[in-house]
Amino acid sequence: MNSVKVGLCGLGTVGSGTFNVLQRNGDVINARAGCRIEIVQVASRRPNPDCQLGDTPVTEDVFAVARNPDVDILVELIGGITVARELILDAIAHGKHVVTANKALIAEHGNEIFNAARVKGVTVAFEASVAGGIPIIKAIREGLSANRIEWLAGIVNGTGNFILTEMRDKGRAFDDVLVEAQQRGYAEADPTFDVEGIDAAHKLVILASLAFGIPLQFEKVFTEGISNLDTQDVAYARQLGYQIKHLGIARRNNGGIELRVHPTLIPRKRLLANVDGVMNAVVVKGDAVGPTLYYGPGAGAEPTASAVIADIVDLARTLTADPEHRVPHLGFQPDQLSDIQVLSIEQVETAYYLRITARDVPGVLSKITQILSDAKISIEAVIQKEADDGEDYVPLIILTDRAVVKKLDEAVDKIQQLPTTEGDIVRIRVESLG
């Protein structure tokens, strides 16, 4: 049996998971791959007690792996952008194939990296960069290759989904759950990437490029986080038959491509609305296949290792293939990428959930609905509560029909200026995903 030689850079959570799964499941992995996958070198600054390296040679210098003539495939699991980018480009320059789990790097520097790989005739595989162990990149790039993808929507950040699930099920406040998520190790000490949607935007950009055959354009994603989300809105959404999820949405419409990450009300009957806790899921709507959904653990040592190793096995099979016959990095042949534009958020039309805190006097609802009606924004549903004893203000919840931001902004501004309106009007986007 031939042997394929892997150099593993980084021995953190995912690195040690990859090493351990390759050891434990070597028999089935090799029986599938038709060759022996062998780790010939590990680069790590410090040992990881979760990982018994045995006789495997270790270096502190990741670049030594990129230059090791024995290495066929370099696995980049050091994270970060600066050194990781240099390392991958160096590996490519030395004719190595690369496997990475680094979503930030692919989202922000993927075009440059894929181009360098193409010039050298090697492949950079990145299944583990989106949604951990779910083979979503393979599904879009190969499984759905017959389709014109219409849209995709995903829960691609487990930390955010855990927080939203707890807010809904236990009525807890955002800040309170965030502290627990940090204690459990789901959220980083600096949770900005997770809760402000930056991590989700990295993943969305990658999925959108695969779906629509466009270059990676991270700077064009509209991103809105969940840190300002109020528990009462999660509860009102539920009363209206919706769940609030922090979704990444990519959609092709007549004018271009929408790329956006924001809290979103989705109908509770959708399978995606029932994806809870730290789990991830992505719905992809193709014109031929219809809606398909992919669900699983989006993070963690072994789920991510599962995707890293699947990439290694795929590469092991194509080491001897001529580069033209490999699956292209972004699913489409590099000279066939589309220049269809990514739309600004102002050009995007969605439905809205509005929560207005209004003085409890006659005629308030009528004035508000008149403003929406004048703006030609239809109302789909309303919840009007009676005021509690001694309260002068009541929450008024309105689900609108689809409207562009500008039209909605103007109407909301007018409602905001009514003398009966108290505090800021809350607005959250609504998607039927039908």
Next chain:
Amino acid sequence: MNSVKVGLCGLGTVGSGTFNVLQRNGDVINARAGCRIEIVQVASRRPNPDCQLGDTPVTEDVFAVARNPDVDILVELIGGITVARELILDAIAHGKHVVTANKALIAEHGNEIFNAARVKGVTVAFEASVAGGIPIIKAIREGLSANRIEWLAGIVNGTGNFILTEMRDKGRAFDDVLVEAQQRGYAEADPTFDVEGIDAAHKLVILASLAFGIPLQFEKVFTEGISNLDTQDVAYARQLGYQIKHLGIARRNNGGIELRVHPTLIPRKRLLANVDGVMNAVVVKGDAVGPTLYYGPGAGAEPTASAVIADIVDLARTLTADPEHRVPHLGFQPDQLSDIQVLSIEQVETAYYLRITARDVPGVLSKITQILSDAKISIEAVIQKEADDGEDYVPLIILTDRAVVKKLDEAVDKIQQLPTTEGDIVRIRVESLG
């Protein structure tokens, strides 16, 4: 751009869907494949009004396609077993790659077909044979290649799932919904394959071989249909926090492989329990990745065509590859298949839902629970209803802990023989899928 030449055999629902999607989406499909996918011949006994063939040459003789020197890939969509088997073996003998959606053929003759293909160095692709447009075969065979698969469970027959969903949501009887399913075109005039689980067994056998690396063994699947399912059991299951689904289950346990299709109570909180109507879904539990789920349309012209065309694109990429570097038919290298045995249903342990119709006299429950306790079968939950006015008998519903069939049979026999028991005791298996 190179061209890959396809011969399409069969112009029924899936055949015409394949032709139409290839025409409509030719631009994106070719941009992904890096070559032009071209239908050079169609074999069909009669024209299909859903399909404008234009200049495409048509023959009535499917074997002419197998022998057409211009054809690279033969697509078998004629269905049935006898002619389809001969056709595929003839195509292989003539050095063609083959794509098929024929689950019965693969489940019953796949070992022979794959062996013939291996000898000739060609590939037989069958993504469309299981769960229509969901790329489940690719997911197990390639996406989860790092994993020792522990179990999988799937809703792989849309007709059956539609019937169960209607029984639950509208309290309708099985026979009544079946007639509607036939009118809507979901169920065949002879619905046996769907409702007795034979179709699901075909698909389960294929998935199990990919998951565990074992030869196809259709004759060893235990199959129980849904035609005897009573609407009241669907309702009681719901009260207990479960849904009844017609599942195909494959599990590796210490002694071997379980392969079984039967109505199953599963906890309502599982995502799989929320897959309704004609949709399909499969959960795969790997030791590294954990549980992943794949959901989508399991049948229909274009969803199935989506899978057929994905196979064509994959094959187009590997036409020039040496056979050793292709993905093996059953995921594992042919010389690495395992001879681990498939267990008989007597060796399988599951929990059970029991419905006993019992005379409404004191001490009945105590006698029944004593029998179960003597057999060392624990009770997880009980529903005991008061008798309606004028009724002498009440339903008594019991959820048991896990037990092998023999032990349960003996206990149920004893309960059946109690003078207080009326009619047959209903038993349905329960799986936590945890």
